[in-house]
Amino acid sequence: MAERMGFFTDSSVCIGCKACEVACKEWNQLPDDGFVFEATSYDNTGMLGASTWRHVAFIEQAHEVSVHGDDGVDRWLMSSDVCKHCTNAACLDVCPTGALFRTEFGTVVVQPDICNGCGYCVPACPFGVIDRREDDGRAWKCTMCYDRQRGGLEPACAKACPTDSIQFGPLDELRERAEDRLARLHADGHDEARLYGENPDDGVGGAGAFFLLLDEPEVYGLPPDPVATTRDLPAMWRWAGAAAVSLAGAVAVAFLGSRGRGSAS
Template identity: 55%
Template structure:
């Protein structure tokens, strides 16, 4: 079967071939039911549903997945030379040119009930006196005039005319809560610090069972593959952007390009076209592991059959909770959830909001049947009212 005919416009049928009047286009069965989303999209013969299980508890933030994704898929660079003020991250979020994004979250709480085993001093901060030279002179903090005349004392000024830092011991150290560059135990008074951890998570398209982006695509550019994943056909997309608003996770976006570079430059590849993770559809077709999972050195990104990954993920959560990591939880894997269970789901160590994930995602087209039904009733009411007014007027 041609995959271009298996988009959200395909006939909605049940696993036994009977039309399902209770679901809209591509409101597919979850992978724990017979067939999975590929059957609902029209694939008659298909392999087991494939997906990702991302275990954030063992992510080390190396960004090997980001690099591998860009190299294999020819994704332009995005934010390589930039740093965010809130973390050591340099890409910021998923987008048309970032299909894998490793989030860095510095958090002041222990990993679990266990001790950290490391000692980290309070970040060294330098206390500064009043930086205004004029005010310092007026208050008599610096003798003489600041004009180079004899008797002027400039020992308290640096080369730029500002006051030099006062000795750190004059004021207590202040923990600003930002990433520090001091070595562990740099301070002689440092004790064991148990209220700090890094949360790192490699974010990606969720390849939802009930995919809002797929539902709203008017051209069929987005289609459901035989592996149950959702892929954009670059040559079919018209850049309308409906899918951007249709994604509850903010994953998909249109590539803007770079007008300062030639049209054939990599930065302008698929300019104006919606782009997102394909779960390396070309590699899956050759029985190869997606590039990001292949490059992950800790197996934080695990690829395989979705059903088997869910079982593995549940066992991992139980292991972590038994070790005292009570915040461990799975995200987006529930077949009864708002997206019908994602093909790419996560093990988190804190609430979804901490990672920038919506806490209770729901497919954006879930209410469309009810909305159209109500709109139809309203239209009938208006027609009836107009007809009544017309008849009454003729009398």
Template identity: 60%
Template structure:
């Protein structure tokens, strides 16, 4: 059994070249958006804007030119986090979403029927429908390449090693060293998703950030969708019991009135 594999993304060395986006699109034969017609976002130098069914990698540009910042660019190559406890896998009603032998999370496109429950369940907004297949799609961490001993296309293409691929334990120790190095230089660096005791049991794609997670479009405390199940089901059952009781009391009252009239 191979050990858990994943990505460590060091955002401090990302230059926003988007080579990872292109490599991902090319290897996975993902279609162009908008029929290939270029569409500018109009408010950012980033025109991809978000992860979805045809963008499994997205280099996020965080353009900090308003107070309290005096002009700073942050870049982060975003991707599926391959959560150790995955919300998408939890809710998928068809069994299309599986955990692989590499501890990654993969959607089987031939099983998925496009119900979109996984889109609403993902705490990171990673998944969306691929309009060509009509199914939910996201990064597979290049499962096909991993099976034959190759590294994922994105990390292979990354020219600065911002995206590093490897065994999770090895990546965590490498990431901690990098955080220590940056802190020694006075940079406020922190790891996001590297703690196996943290939210979702840790992320198999984790990040080194130099600002709050929200600034990068990441939730501070990602949670599983099932956290609401017990409470929501209890409230619903109580509501059903109250309505059932009200109906029965009404019927009994009517019968008593009927008896009274006789």
């Protein structure tokens, strides 16, 4: 297997230009989202979905009024969200057809020609990333531009990002780079900065796409403690197996007992 590749998205330098969204749609030939204007936001796509594999969220925050009585200054947080390509990917665990698979780069990809539209992967994702298209029912999500990676190219979103907010490369190197960036921000007084999804010991085994955030995950619409929804499956299968053996034993005892009573009569 090739070296595991991933995304490090540094929201502290994201300017909300949505170049990543446009590049993603153009390269992957994704349909539009109906051009529905979100009247309460500059965000025109709303969320990740079957036709939006990169989504830049606009989060407006009002600061408290200062002690001098000055008006509060609004702060805009930008975050380019994407599939996390989890180490412990629940979507992969529940797919009955093998449409979802782990690539040689460690990413998780849906094969649309194999997907039967069962939808099991949709509720399995702890981040609500995967979605199905209404026209054919099949599931779709970010592939981290698997076709481009196989050709030695970086994903379209990272290529188009003008501020290097989206960085692509070997996952271990990205984690080191992210730790250095976080340390610099903390040294500059940005104590609220934090990494999200970089820890291999978290509930999904670490993400292949992780983030530097300037506030709590919930502010960005991210679960604070994501957990692979299939983490208990091995224990459940063991319990089911033990129950089946016990049931079979009870049936056998009852059957032999009934035969013994029949012979005695």
